[in-house]
Amino acid sequence: MITKERLIQVINGMPEEISIEEVIEELVFISKIEQGLYDVESGRILTDSVVAEKMEKWLK
Numbered sequence: 001m002i003t004k005e006r007l008i009q010v011i012n013g014m015p016e017e018i019s020i021e022e023v024i025e026e027l028v029f030i031s032k033i034e035q036g037l038y039d040v041e042s043g044r045i046l047t048d049s050v051v052a053e054k055m056e057k058w059l060k
Helices: 004-014 020-041 047-057
Strands: none
Touching: 004 020
C-alpha cells in the first residue's frame, strides 16, 4: 500500500499544468510499483522456471 506522504511526493513532482487523468495514471503506476516491491520483500514471487511451466500449460 502506498502512503499519503508518498502520494504527496509524487504529486509535488508533477508539472503545474496536468490533467486529472494523468495524475490518476501516475498514481496507479506508482502504486503498482510499490506493490511489486512489497511482494518481492514478502517473498511472493515466482521463479523463471515456474512461470515457464505455467505458460507452457496455458498455451496448450
